[in-house]
Amino acid sequence: MLDQLNTHKSESLVRLIAKYSGDKQDLGEKGKSGILKSMQTREDYLWNNEHKVVFHYTPKHCSWLNQIEIWFGILMKKVVTRGTFTSKENLKEKILAFIDYFNETMAKPFKWTYRGKPLSE
Secondary structure (H helix, E strand, C coil): CECCCHHHHCHHHHHHHHHHHCCCCCCCECCCEHHHCCHHHHHHHHHCCCCCCCCCECCCCCHHHHHHHHHHHHHHHHHHCCCCCCCHHHHHHHHHHHHHHHHHHCCCCCCCCCCCCCCCC
């Protein structure tokens, strides 16, 4: 899951996913043709659920999703980074165990302060 940052729809990312997925089709030329023609065509390619890796993009201007990014950051630091996993099932078990632990010992409500007013006020 990614935000709308342009680097999350880059030519190099499309080429990496194509290589990883074994996609040998002509990707075109950046800014001119094919999948690489525009940021939208690259996003559409990365969003395709036929690939081994599928990207999902958050809507633009949704600051509440920052809370999700905070949570995934915690999960990455506590479980995934430097973790050892023997299988997808093992990874899933460790993630679910961490979620239970987190909810019992670390979880607390986020204090939401945004009131929908422009910052210039």
